[in-house]
Amino acid sequence: MTDVTSDLRLDGKTVWVTGAGKGLGRAMAVALSQAGADLAVTARTVGDLEQLAGELTVHGGKVLVLPGCVADSDAVRSTVGRITEGTGRLDAVINCAGVSPHFTRSERVTDEDWQQVLDVNLQGTFYCCREAGKVMLEQGSGSIVNVSSVHARTGFERIAAYAASKGGVEALTKALAVEWADRGxxxxxxxxxxxxxxxxxxxxxxxxxxxxxxxxxxxxVGEAEELGGAAVFLASDASRYMTGTTITVDGGWTAW
Known part of the structure; x- marks a missing residue:
C-alpha cells in the first residue's frame, strides 16, 4: 500500500525554483525545503536569494543560489548546467518567475510593455521548461510545475498582457504534458x-x-505560505498520476 505521507517527501531530490527571491516563489521554496528537497533558487536580485538560502539552512538541505533572468535563454541554459554539475540531477522545477508591471487600459499598452510581460512570463517559462526538460527526459523522470494565474481563464480589466501570457503558459503546459508523458x-x-x-x-x-x-x-486574500502545499504536492510523487492539469488556489475566486 502506498504511503501518502512518504510520497509527499522530497528527500534526496533537487528542485529548481525560479522567481524565488520574493512573494509566492519564496514561499514555495520554503515549503519545498521543509519537505526535504535540495534547492536551486533563481531570481534577478542576488541579495534576496542569499537571505533565503541563509534562512533555509535550518531544514538541512542544500541551497544553490543562481541569480539570473529567465527571459535570457543563454542564462537559463547556463543555470541548468550549473544545477546538474552541482547536484547530478534535476527532479522538479517550479517556474514562478513572472512580472505584472502594468495596470493599464489595453488601448494604452505600448509594444514595449506588451513584449516585456510576454518575454518573462511566457518565453521565460518555455526556456526553463525546455532546458530542464532535456535533463529530465534523459533521466526518464521529472516534474515541471508552471505557475499560471486565475486570469489565464478569468477576465479582468487592465491586465491584457499578463492574462495573455498566463493563458499561453497553460496551453504550453498541456502541450508539453502530452509530448513528454511517455518519457516520464x-x-x-x-x-x-x-x-x-x-x-x-x-x-x-x-x-x-x-x-x-x-x-x-x-x-x-491568501497568504503566500498557503500556496506551499500545492507546490509540494505537484513536485512530489504524490501527484505521479497527474499531468497536463491545472490546480487553482484562489479562495474560491473562480468558483462563482
Missing part, C-alpha cells in the same frame, strides 16, 4: 488567485482591492 516527465500548472505579495500590494491597497475581496468566497 510530468508537466502541470498551478494557478494562484490573489495573495499578499509585493507584486499585488499596490492593487490590493487601491479601490480594486475591495472588489477582489468581495469576489472571493472565503472573504480574504
Amino acid at each position: 516527465v510530468r508537466v502541470n500548472a498551478l494557478a494562484p488567485g490573489y495573495f499578499h505579495t509585493d507584486l499585488s500590494s499596490g492593487l490590493l491597497a487601491s479601490r480594486w482591492g475591495e472588489r477582489i475581496v468581495d469576489s472571493t468566497p472565503l472573504g480574504r
Whole structure:
C-alpha cells in the first residue's frame, strides 16, 4: 500500500525554483525545503536569494543560489548546467518567475510593455521548461510545475498582457504534458488567485482591492505560505498520476 505521507517527501531530490527571491516563489521554496528537497533558487536580485538560502539552512538541505533572468535563454541554459554539475540531477522545477508591471487600459499598452510581460512570463517559462526538460527526459523522470494565474481563464480589466501570457503558459503546459508523458516527465500548472505579495500590494491597497475581496468566497486574500502545499504536492510523487492539469488556489475566486 502506498504511503501518502512518504510520497509527499522530497528527500534526496533537487528542485529548481525560479522567481524565488520574493512573494509566492519564496514561499514555495520554503515549503519545498521543509519537505526535504535540495534547492536551486533563481531570481534577478542576488541579495534576496542569499537571505533565503541563509534562512533555509535550518531544514538541512542544500541551497544553490543562481541569480539570473529567465527571459535570457543563454542564462537559463547556463543555470541548468550549473544545477546538474552541482547536484547530478534535476527532479522538479517550479517556474514562478513572472512580472505584472502594468495596470493599464489595453488601448494604452505600448509594444514595449506588451513584449516585456510576454518575454518573462511566457518565453521565460518555455526556456526553463525546455532546458530542464532535456535533463529530465534523459533521466526518464521529472516534474515541471508552471505557475499560471486565475486570469489565464478569468477576465479582468487592465491586465491584457499578463492574462495573455498566463493563458499561453497553460496551453504550453498541456502541450508539453502530452509530448513528454511517455518519457516520464510530468508537466502541470498551478494557478494562484490573489495573495499578499509585493507584486499585488499596490492593487490590493487601491479601490480594486475591495472588489477582489468581495469576489472571493472565503472573504480574504491568501497568504503566500498557503500556496506551499500545492507546490509540494505537484513536485512530489504524490501527484505521479497527474499531468497536463491545472490546480487553482484562489479562495474560491473562480468558483462563482
